[in-house]
Amino acid sequence: MLNKLMGKEKPAEEDDLNEIKPEEENIPKHIAVIMDGNGRWAKKRGLPRVAGHREGMNAIRRMVRLADRTGVEVLTLYAFSTENWKRPKTEVEFLMRLPERFLNAELPELIEKNVRVRVTGEIETLPEYTQRAVKKAAEETSGNTGMILNFALNYGSRSEIIESVKTIYKKVESGEVAFTEIDEGLLSKHLMTAELRDPDLLIRTSGEIRLSNFMLWQLAYAEFWFTDVLWPDFDEKDFNEAVRVYQQRQRRYGGV
Numbered sequence: 001m002l003n004k005l006m007g008k009e010k011p012a013e014e015d016d017l018n019e020i021k022p023e024e025e026n027i028p029k030h031i032a033v034i035m036d037g038n039g040r041w042a043k044k045r046g047l048p049r050v051a052g053h054r055e056g057m058n059a060i061r062r063m064v065r066l067a068d069r070t071g072v073e074v075l076t077l078y079a080f081s082t083e084n085w086k087r088p089k090t091e092v093e094f095l096m097r098l099p100e101r102f103l104n105a106e107l108p109e110l111i112e113k114n115v116r117v118r119v120t121g122e123i124e125t126l127p128e129y130t131q132r133a134v135k136k137a138a139e140e141t142s143g144n145t146g147m148i149l150n151f152a153l154n155y156g157s158r159s160e161i162i163e164s165v166k167t168i169y170k171k172v173e174s175g176e177v178a179f180t181e182i183d184e185g186l187l188s189k190h191l192m193t194a195e196l197r198d199p200d201l202l203i204r205t206s207g208e209i210r211l212s213n214f215m216l217w218q219l220a221y222a223e224f225w226f227t228d229v230l231w232p233d234f235d236e237k238d239f240n241e242a243v244r245v246y247q248q249r250q251r252r253y254g255g256v
């Protein structure tokens with residue numbers, strides 16, 4: 001259904017799905033992805049949910065290589081929301097091991113590709129081994145100047161905004177900030193994503209059409225592209241279609 005809805009925006013020419021060249025116009029500089037459908041992917045195959053998460057990491061590997069090759073500057077992946085703690089204990093324990101597993105396998109290639117790894121979220125409440133893995137990756141890639149690979153981990157947008165409001169309130173109380181200085185730019189500067197440009201394109205897989213408390217402030221002007229494809233199945237064809245549709249929208253509507 002969703003693909004039919006989105007299909008009207010399918011790229012005009014078949015060859016539009018060919019590899020996207022970094023020198024092309026209107027490449028989205030920041031792509032954010034809600035990686036949905038991992039459990040459903042496993043269920044369709046009669047496998048345990050964790051098999052879907054494991055295959056979802058392979059889809060991340062594909063996405064990182066595609067985005068880096070295409071000249072994307074920031075790739076944000078929604079890996080774990082503050083709501084995900086409600087999942088079964090065994091699944092959460094498995095998920096909390098994935099950052100370490102992914103980085104142990106991928107960090108050498110990420111460093112070789114000059115990728116900077118960072119994490120957005122409430123890291124300090126994560127298990128010690130998860131914190132250690134993500135802090136090590138952030139430190140070891142801090143000097144890299146290529147694509148920023150930003151994992152949203154234990155992240156919730158509403159709590160991010162509330163914490164920013166509280167910080168600004170305290171700065172006004174202490175006289176560090178004048179009440180009249182409070183504006184959109186000041187709030188943006190206090191969010192966890194302060195050092196990043198806002199997303200240009202949001203991709204959400206598996207047919208869900210909602211934001212799920214993800215970057216609510218930052219996505220204010222982003223293009224949204226939804227697909228029925230389940231995250232573990234997301235491949236180069238899907239990436240190309242999402243970027244081609246984004247390029248067409250930029251040409252049609254532009255920055256006017």
Ligand SMILES: Cc1cc(N2CCCCCC2)n2ncc(-c3ccc(F)cc3)c2n1
Nearest residue numbers: 035053056057079080095098099102134151
């Ligand atoms: C909790 C969680 C779940 C997780 N999934 C596997 C991919 C499918 C979607 C969700 C499940 N992945 N995939 C990679 C990471 C990760 C996180 C931080 C980091 F610095 C490096 C890798 C991850 N973290």
